[in-house]
Amino acid sequence: MSKTSNSNLLGPKNVHLVFNGDEVLQAHSRVLQLFSSAFADRPTVAEDVQTWLIKAEPGPVTRAVVQQWLDAIYAQVDSSRSLRLPSSCLDDSLPLLIFAEAMGTTDVVMQSIGRALVEKSDLHMTVPMGPPSANGMVPVVSVNLRDTIYFVPKSGAAAGTLRGCHPNEPHVVMVLDVEAMTLAKAYDAGGFQALLAKALEACLHLCGRLKLRSLTRLLLDFLKLQCLPTMQFSVLLPTMSLALSPRVIDCMPRELLFEGFVRDALEHRRAQVDLTADKVDVLMASQGAATWFNLPVGSSQTASIEKSSVDGSSLLTFKRGVSALEVRAVLGGPLQQESKRLRTEIVEAAMQS
Structure with a gap:
């Protein structure tokens, strides 16, 4: 079915979606049958008015969630319809995702919802920081899912706080003070990291x-960005086994x-060579690099490569206050573009088998 801006071509809306007792939304059975297995066996006769009771656990589905689901479905066949997400907070779209799963929504619609979220430049999630209060509100902290590195200083005036490096901002910002971090640890023994x-x-x-x-x-990508080279600074390395749990690995696409x-098969070849240099120019070619080094994207900084006195690794070292980073040389393997082409070719063949 090709897209059109004229939904009248679909005929009368012969499905009534009823929730909360008396609130009703209408839809075309032809569209629902295309994109939802929950309606696959229902008749398509226009005169046969159908009723579908919308309910979910643990509570009722809101009209807004059902409307978002219908918009996501109709956007596949009607160019005048589009999905409007409730906000840039991932948590706010979880009811839509769960409802879409319960309705047996097809992959093409599910992927469109996922892409709509990814396209949010300020997409973020919330982290519960304590139990619900008397009025049912849960204290949370917002965490950016793009180009923000979070870390916990262990010394100095900022020790014990949660800090964040944001792209192209001149200063590190405090996200949580010592008191908030202490409350998080009282709520969970693993603290904010857990x-x-x-x-x-x-x-x-x-x-x-x-x-x-x-x-x-x-x-x-967010997870990898939080993997700072030093365990004591990183907000995720100490609790990585919690984030990448067995069920996450089991359900990974x-x-x-x-x-x-x-x-890993094509590229993982450490050269086992020592690198040293008195002067190297480091270009900030990505937002992630710029965030870590607290420099604007596209700028460069002079550094040196020195041998670590601890384990002999090669360290990229700056004169200004930026933590040294290990530099690894790769021996052999395909060039970057060739590796990408090979990965695409091999993975596509595997997915089709």
Whole structure:
């Protein structure tokens, strides 16, 4: 069925979606049958008015969620319709994803919802910081899912706080003070790090279960960005086993698992050579690099490569206050573009088998 801006071509709306007792939304059975297995066996006669009682656990589905689901479905066949997400907070779209799963929504619609979330430049998630209050409100902290590095200083005036490096901002910002971090530890023995890992794990599990590839990639990119080279600073390395739980691995989209295996087979070759240099120019070619080094994208900084006195590794060292980073040389393997082409070719063949 090709897209058209004239929904009248679909005929009369002969499905009544009823929820909360008397609130009704109408839809075309032809459209629902195309994109929802819950309606696959229902008749398509226009005169046969159908009623579908919408309910879900643990509470009733809101009209807004059902409307978002219908918009996501109709956007596939009607160019005048589009999905309007409730906000840039991933948590606010979880009811839509769960409802779409319950309705047996087809993969093409599910992927469109995932892409709509990924396209949000300010997409973020919330991390519960304590139990619900007397009025049912849960204290939370918002965590950006793009190009923001979070870390916990262990010394100095900022010790024990949660800090964040944002792209192209001149200063590190404080996200949580010592008191808030202490309250988080009282709520969970693992502190904020464990709470973040558990919140991320829940999102990764749901996205993996629904095979939302683009959204899962974004969450994994966030995870990798938090893997600072020093365990004591990172907010995720100490609790990585909580974030990448067995159920997350079990539900991970096959395409992403295949990509990881092929990438490791093609590219994982450490050269076992020592690198030293008195002067190297480091260009900030990505938002992630710019965030870590607290420099604008496209700028450069002079550094040196020195041998670590601890383990002999090669360290990229700056004169200004930026932590040294290990530099690894790769021996052999395909060039970057060739590796990408091979990965695509191999993974596509595996997915079709």
